[in-house]
Amino acid sequence: MKASGIKALLLDLDDTLFDDSHATTQAFAAFIAPHAARFAESETELLRRWRACVDRHWRRFESGELTIEQQRHERLRDFLGLPQLAEEEAAQLFQPYMDAYRRLTRIIVSNGGAEQQRDKLAHLGIAHHFRHVVTVDEAGVAKPDQRMFLHALALENLVPAACLMVGDDPARDIAPARKLGMAAYQVSHGRHAIVFEQLSQKLQTA
Incomplete structure (x- = not known):
């Protein structure tokens, strides 16, 4: 396929640009705490069952049977x-689930220019999901320099052990994050935000 033939770019958000699985796990832990005594299963088993309820009723939402709020309540009744x-x-x-889900701090850490990266998020309509956008302009260094990551953590007074880095580049994203003591998840090519960068560059030069 020629780059000149591309007229639009469609990207997934959950578990691609945004680590929805991690947010769900944290939100579920907050939700289940007051109810844990009523269940015999382990937290891992409960989370597995919760995800099955989510999948079941999300399909009902996608088919138009339920509103987004109704599917939340239906999965709760089911669980x-x-x-x-x-x-x-x-x-x-x-509500405790929603509160915990929204509390998860999301920070962009990018070697791109600040204005360019913010424009991308705005055009994708997902800027509101991120509390900070850390680029070379703000940090004064570029990945894999660990000072960029430390700059991002300092914005929210976070410690590395409490953070998860999601990125595609093993040298620039994953290795430095792990050296600092952060959890890290490498997204495979074809499933991440770097697609936007690559295709944008091709379209600009086509």
């Missing part, structure tokens, strides 16, 4: 085994 749970009570029980 707790309380099919008659009222909407208001379901919303209250689900």
Whole structure:
């Protein structure tokens, strides 16, 4: 396929640009804490069952059977085994999950220019998902220099052990993050934001 033939770029957000799996795990831990005593399963087993409920009712949302809010409440009823749970009570029980999911700090760490990277996020409509955009302009260094990562952590007074770095480049993203003591997840080519950068450059020079 020729780059000149590309007119639009479609990108996934959850688990591609945004680590939804990690956010879900953290949110579930906050949600299950008040209810853990009522279950005999381990937290791992409970999380597996929760994900099955999410998948089941998300498909109902995708088919148009449920609204986004209704599918949240339906997965809750399913998981707790309380099919008659009222909407208001379901919303209250689900709130700790939503609060924890939204609390997860998301920071872009990029070697691209600040204006360019912010424009990309704005054009994709996902800028609101990220609290900070750290680039060479702000940090004064580029990845893999660990000072870029430390600059990002300092913005929220975070310690490396409490952070997960998601990136595609083993040398610039993964290795320096791990040396600092961060968890790191390498996204394979074809499934990450670097596609946007590569195709944008090709289109600009086509």
